[in-house]
Amino acid sequence: MYKRRRFLGTYLAVAAATALLPGITSRLDDGAAWGVILAGAVFVIVNQLIYTYPHAIRSAPPLALLILTVVGVAQDTLLWLLVSWIGGQLDYGLHVDGFLTALLGGLVVRAVVLALIYVGPQPQPEAAS
16 A cells, blocks of 8 residues: 555656746647656656655654654656656656746655655554564
């Protein structure tokens, strides 16, 4: 359940950032749907490889939560730049205007995902054997 909320949050956040931020645009004339799907797939894959989320967000120490959030925003900012670069190479997907837009997109993605993780039930700690 925890993993599904991260996946859902990532796709929702990429779609929200694309809709809300004027600097993130589709390279296609017919809309941004395929660009959002491509960008969401890149975000999901990299966020699975480099895991920067707290194990249990409600019981995480504030300093650890702050550090993970800052690292996560930096990671998501770099991912927006990667998505824009991939889109430029393929002439497909999304275009990000600059670093500031990527940073705002990273903030949106991290905030939405952390909010969805916080809302649902938390993972149960494993019992010591």
